[in-house]
Amino acid sequence: MxxxxxxxxxxxxxxxxxxxxxxxxxxxxxxxxxxxxxxxYEVIPPQPFSREVYGCLLPKQDLPFRAQVNQSLTRFMEGVLSGETAATQLFERWFGPQGIVPWDTLDTVAHFQQVVEQGRTIGPSRLSIFQPPQRSRRVQSP
Known part of the structure; x- marks a missing residue:
């Protein structure tokens, strides 16, 4: 329904x-x-079956703002990974054992590590994980 x-x-x-x-x-x-x-009540399954990508709706051509958002997210992830107080407190407030929505954060932290490493290689403003997907054109066969 x-x-x-x-x-x-x-x-x-x-x-x-x-x-x-x-x-x-x-x-x-x-x-x-x-x-x-x-x-x-209970939520099932207690942990997700898969990891899904969340996004931010941004003005399409505002590339400097997109870079700023990417860099802010990357800095937050780096802060969580390095144990920075403000980032860790925010993360724990939402997802830690006593958080609003306690969560098994191992996968999340592993994902943060992957994003940060990619950012170190190519620069956080160019992270593919934060870039819009390339749209492919459909080719119809005769």
Whole structure:
């Protein structure tokens, strides 16, 4: 049954009008933890089946801003990896054992390491992980 948003879906779930609510797992976990009866619900699977890419919507031709965003994200990742206090506290606030959405962060930290190493090689503003995908043209066969 389609719902307008997670809040509506949660309401229907609480009323017993739907059996489950499907959405982004980390958002559902945050929603679950905000409930007074959080232990009455669970998010499955407890860890994601796969890693998905999140993105930022930016003005298409604002390359200096894109570079600034890439560099800011890379600096944050470097800060987490090096144990920098501000970055670590922010990361722990959201994903640490006592965080808003506790998460097994091993995969996330490994991903951060991969991005930082790529940035050292080619420069953070040129990281392919932050670049828009190249669109391929469809060629129809005769």
């Amino acid at each position: 389609p719902v307008g948003d997670r809040a509506e879906g949660l309401s229907l779930l609480q009323q017993g009008r739907i059996d489950a609510l499907a959405s982004d797992g980390i958002l559902l976990e945050g929603l679950r933890r905000s409930l007074p009866d959080a232990d009455a």
